Amino acid sequence: MRFPAFNPLVPKIQIRDLHKRFDGAPLNALEHIDLDIAHNEFVTFVGASGCGKSTLLRTIGGLETHTSGELLVDGRPVTGPDIDRAMVFQHYSLYPWMTVMQNIKFCRQLAAHRKDLTSANVEAASGRADALLRLMGLQASANAWPNQLSGGMQQRVAIARALMGRPGILLMDEPFGALDAQTREVMHDLIRHVHRLERATIVFVTHDVEEAIYLGGRVVLMAPRPGRIDTVYDVPFGDQRTQDLKHAPEFLALKREILERIRETSGMKTDLEQLQRLSGLTAETV
Numbered sequence: 001m002r003f004p005a006f007n008p009l010v011p012k013i014q015i016r017d018l019h020k021r022f023d024g025a026p027l028n029a030l031e032h033i034d035l036d037i038a039h040n041e042f043v044t045f046v047g048a049s050g051c052g053k054s055t056l057l058r059t060i061g062g063l064e065t066h067t068s069g070e071l072l073v074d075g076r077p078v079t080g081p082d083i084d085r086a087m088v089f090q091h092y093s094l095y096p097w098m099t100v101m102q103n104i105k106f107c108r109q110l111a112a113h114r115k116d117l118t119s120a121n122v123e124a125a126s127g128r129a130d131a132l133l134r135l136m137g138l139q140a141s142a143n144a145w146p147n148q149l150s151g152g153m154q155q156r157v158a159i160a161r162a163l164m165g166r167p168g169i170l171l172m173d174e175p176f177g178a179l180d181a182q183t184r185e186v187m188h189d190l191i192r193h194v195h196r197l198e199r200a201t202i203v204f205v206t207h208d209v210e211e212a213i214y215l216g217g218r219v220v221l222m223a224p225r226p227g228r229i230d231t232v233y234d235v236p237f238g239d240q241r242t243q244d245l246k247h248a249p250e251f252l253a254l255k256r257e258i259l260e261r262i263r264e265t266s267g268m269k270t271d272l273e274q275l276q277r278l279s280g281l282t283a284e285t286v
């Protein structure tokens with residue numbers, strides 16, 4: 001079958017009425033998921049624990065199959081993992097026996113072997129690896145071992161490794177979840193810079209609403225039991241964002257709105273109200 005070449009009018013990712021039920025589960029992990037994600041979009045996913053964020057990301061990555069519905073990337077059905085869809089997880093999963101540079105080049109070398117390794121593509125891969133090292137500010141650590149690096153640096157290596165094959169889609173599952181607050185801020189600006197430079201479509205799962213708004217052009221809020229899309233928020237803060245934005249009244253208002261909705265969809269609000277009733281407190285007194 002022949003597939004169309006790149007067409008900016010066709011969304012990069014198309015999800016139509018997608019359902020996923022794990023074997024033996026009483027409820028769908030994903031139900032009626034409908035979403036288009038454009039080329040070069042940065043979309044973030046938030047929602048209460050268990051609402052299916054990771055399952056959806058893994059399904060887009062081809063690591064999970066769906067039960068029904070349609071999932072297309074570049075107009076083609078997803079049937080498994082592909083080098084065009086790179087994943088970055090919370091745990092850096094670097095190879096401890098390889099240096100930083102070897103880690104970054106490793107997957108590219110595997111791919112090159114599949115396509116008859118030539119000196120030209122080895123050279124191109126080396127140039128790309130050097131450029132990514134610079135982009136990630138890791139030049140001084142090229143020959144370091146992963147255990148000699150901080151968590152933030154290890155995650156930068158993992159991102160560089162994911163970018164090595166020039167993926168059209170970068171799928172990120174709470175990639176900064178294990179980092180301290182200051183390192184996360186640095187990573188936020190770094191990943192936005194990477195997005196502008198590499199022009200990949202980024203799908204990013206997080207628990208952190210502030211992170212979701214700061215990074216995303218859209219924030220998709222999912223709800224649990226069954227896992228579904230509740231609300232899609234357009235983030236109206238343009239492309240040039242600095243950390244100060246996180247303190248702007250409009251930013252804080254959107255954050256409050258999303259947090260409130262997460263509480264409502266997760267049942268946490270009802271739990272809180274019950275707790276207040278039991279303890280004789282009202283919303284006004286706490």
Ligand SMILES: Nc1ncnc2c1ncn2[C@@H]1O[C@H](COP(=O)(O)OP(=O)(O)OP(=O)(O)O)[C@@H](O)[C@H]1O
Pocket residue numbers: 022023025029047048049050051052053054055056207227
């Ligand atoms: N391999 C699996 N087998 C069976 N059920 C699973 C499996 N993976 C996930 N689930 C279930 O699917 C639902 C969605 O899980 P998922 O991990 O995608 O949610 P999540 O929103 O990413 O949660 P969290 O924010 O806690 O990581 C949950 O009810 C979970 O228990």
